[in-house]
Amino acid sequence: MTLSDLIELARPVGYWMNSNQGVVSGSIFISTLVLGWASGIFGALRRRPKFKISTLPGPTFSCTYATGATHNNYEVHRTGIAVYLRIANIGTAASMIEQVSIGYHWNIKPISRLWLKYAIGWHWLKNPTVALSDFQVQIGDNIKFYPFLLQKSGISGGQAETFLEPGRSSSGVVYFEQRDSWGGCFPKSHNKEVLLKISVTDIRGKKHQRKLKIPAVELSEAKKFNPEFGRTLVELHSKSSA
Template sequence: MLSLINLDIGKHVAASVKWLNENQGVVSLGIFLSALLLGWASGIFSSLRRKPKFKTKLIDGPTFLCVFPTGETFGGHDVHRIGIALYLSVANTGSAASSIDAVHIGYRWNMIPFTQGWFRHTLFRHWLQERTAALEDFQVAIGANVKVYPFLFQKNAISLVHQETFLQPGQSVVGIVYFEQPDSWGGCQPRVWHGRARLAVRLLDAFGGRHTSRFWVPVLKLDEARKFNPSFGRTLAELHGKPLPGEDA
């Protein structure tokens, strides 16, 4: 029985060898097309793997959040605004170059459990997508000198520094992003634990990719925030022509 099986295998091998010898052109063409197809597919897969990846860190300094009143009321609630300054370090740790197109800030509302809208606003983040132009540079006095912090997108007024937000793989950039949330009231503000609030920082690249990191950010009072920028929180007030409480028009 074993000899019959071996004989049958030998016949198939001999037939295969004969067919290959008689059809070398077809075999060569098949090998060429297969290699071409594999090379094309590997090129596509390689290009698909080439993506930017932005890694974000917070730097000590003008990195904080501030909730301050506007002096107005709505529906029996005091109206407030939120100012956020984040001193970011962004590195492209991916395999493709790209620019930082936008920065969004997200947080969950500070609402009483099981009240109307509580589930929606505590499950999903409220996102600030429009950056605010700061009226002055962020700076701090160090002895007889003044350190001016660069903005990530906005030009500095004093040093005229403009950061490069197009990053090759391995490159990084630092800068401040500044937000003022428009008039809000009630629980439309971050929940604060031990003087800090939890924020999500989402960077968008030029290809539409999203890169999200989460941080605990210090919460300061308005007078403390203005030690870094005397005009902190004043941009929307200037635009609306309505000064904040205790400030001249």
């Protein structure tokens, strides 16, 4: 096929476009609108928060201790867990920290009917407990107080920022107390470490999770960071019984 043949074939298309310029222009305009709308939607879908969870040096530990009471011949114990969290928004949209929960594995044997649910699965403490006093550490003659993430400080009255723009982070202590328990209902430890799953829920309901190991310590060590460690539920129970 020669060049002149190609020109002859294209001539009818040219005539049609010349006589239908309005239709062609309208089609281009509509296509541009549709593409712009679609790209806007896709861009919005790509803009979402993403929380990166880590811990900072300080009061991060699990502590299980006996109460001296018994239940059906089982020794009653309590568990307190403190985690000094740093949460960074490495996503592309702002969001707010709405809730922090922690999960751990029970220390029970495979013959138990609850083994699959809590020894393989996770036992969740879904809401932080209000600590009676600030977490602290003695440094020489001075005392350093750690900020809370989700409650106000009893010393300064301040609270960490929970609304995170992209590229911003916030840090603070979250504290959990488990009610009186017995048997293997406490965190399983290996080499004096407990495996936790941290779950941070943002204001949109999206969960951001990370597994990490924290030290398992004795009550005397825990009280060095907070003299009221493990006392919140006891105080609440005594006041409700009064």
